[in-house]
Amino acid sequence: MSDHDTEFHLNRQTKRVDIGVKRFVISSASSTQTKQDVLECQEAQLGESNVLRKLLKSGSSYEDNIIPFSGATIITKLLKSNKATRGTGDRELVIPRNAEPEPLQEDTCSNSSQESAEAYLSPLGKISLNHLDSERLNEEYLQAKRARVENIIRGMNHLPNVMATSIGKDCERDLEGETEITVQSFSPQESNRENKRKQKLPQQQQHSFQQLVSTHKEQKVEERRQLKLQLEDMQKQLRQLQEKFFQIYDSTDSEADGGNLSEDSVRSDGMLGEDGMNEHLIQNSLADRSDNEIADLGPGCFLDEAKALLREQALLDGKMAKHEGSLRSKGLMSLHEVGKHLAETLKQELNSAMSQVVDTVVNVFSKPPRPLLQVFPSLEDHFAFNRNNPDFHTANQRLQCFGNVTFPSSLDLFVGVPLPCANDQMEALPLVVRKSASEHHQSSDPGAQIGHPHPSLHPSSLSENTGFISPSFRHPFSLPLAGYSFQSTLGASSTGYSSKDSPGSMDLSRETTSLRTKMASSQHLIRSCSPVLPGSTEGLSPNHLKKAKLMFFYTRYPSSSMLKMYFCDVKFNRCITSQLIKWFSNFREFYYIQMEKFARQAINDGVAAVDDIIVSRDSELYKVLNMHYNKANDFEVPESFLEVAQIALREFFSAIVAGRDVDPSWKKAIYKVICKLDSEVPQIFKSANCVQELLQE
């Protein structure tokens, strides 16, 4: 643009100039809005996560309960009953664990008769046979009690084992080091072994006790210690599990709850229906099981039952002191069965609930767009319900969340077609792609178009077009902007978030956003490639946008003629020209918003002298701008851009400090300065493939 042109443009600037403050509000709202996109994706997960959350919240209630009823408390109860029954002191013996045979090993190796007998001997050698009999019975009862606790713990332990992979290798390693009881997954073999162990209890009583007396006490202490350790480890494991899930889902929750606007818009956007669908799906998946039932079967319920069990035990312990024999045996059997049944039920329910929830989540997210359905035909039938759902927008977004993860192989469909990399910012081109899709729609399925003039009113149109329902569908740009060959480089780094992110900010939301972006890219690819041959490049492509963004590093105010020169592979018409100009207008808008924002921030930070404002490649301002125009960070930003940015920032700073921002057109002068600072765009940008060439350098 010549200076004359520049002056021309600037002189035309109206009094409706950016007033600054309000733009911040907008900017902030935009950020919320962006978050909403993520939330919409995550919202789709919320339905599926409800069951998980219920389980975990049951676990939470368990956690709450466990505080007054901690492992130590359970042990205390056990010890109290033990004490009451045996009337012996409960002296803690500090014995190295290694020196002791492990109780479970001992239990599970029932052929180790000698060791087994140890558990049934009095702690004191000088006792009568009657006492011995009584003691045996007590020990038998204690042994059974221990078995019940083991069952309970295994039931608790099973959940983390099922969920396992990401949670706690450390924890598991700790557990392995501490106790054999808790870490092993509860296999059927073990179950059988457990049964065998219990069946062999009477036989064990036949062994002599002489040499075992001395170790009995130690063993009891060891058992208690191990039980305590087990419980502590289980609590730890459960806490880790809960933290893990709440970290994931409650953060989603809180974001959704925190942003009423987002949530409202999500609701009004039809997410309510989507939720309903999810619920329906979950209900289907969980058969007839209601949420309440699931919760009832969760750890909270388990704890209640465990409490009741132990209370019952305590009562029975009291009774036992007076009434030994059949009554106690009967109670013992009953308690044993209750505990075992409880553990089994818990395991089964947790297993089935978790696996079904996981299946449900995976299933819902793996509903592929139509081209992928051809790759995964079996899934199409499986998710037929989704295709009939009128809320295609959200369904499409959900696909975007997981797309490139779930269907990486789908890209193989486009072998031979140059693929855009994930960072080609194709998400910035809904307009371009929509045009392709709409054209595709019109050309490939005219009947549908005739029958349903507005695609959004026709549910199945989405399945034909993989989700294009937008007012802009009818935009006059539709035809001119039909497809363009994708010429971007493959395999470019996808770590474009690097500079701006604080270390802890790579959270799920960001990952989801990234996934969504990538999937959007995949969908662009899918939608755009099919009907358009690589040669017919009359419209604007994602690469053109990327090129325009890179050009912005050199020129903020390109003239129309300049654009025509540099986008020589584009067949210009009014719409294309407008679009390109609009792009640069948007670039500038963002650019100046950032300038003003950082200028005000500098003022707030106490920067006094304009000379103190330096824009370097380490500056946040630069990082933000680079992120915007060079997201993949695969282009070396020219030094001149930094210089201009610094000048612009200083201009904003000075203007604000001088109070010129009270003038509605205060930015006009700044624009006038900046527009003169355009530098020459390198000749390589005139190449149609300049993006590839630039990035290959």
Place this chain on the structure above:
DNA sequence: GTTGTCCCTG
């Protein structure tokens, strides 16, 4: 009629 900016939306 064209272009650029502001404001807003999704």
Place this chain on the structure above:
DNA sequence: CAGGGACAAC
């Protein structure tokens, strides 16, 4: 964050 509508300047 890209794009559309409204609006103003030309």
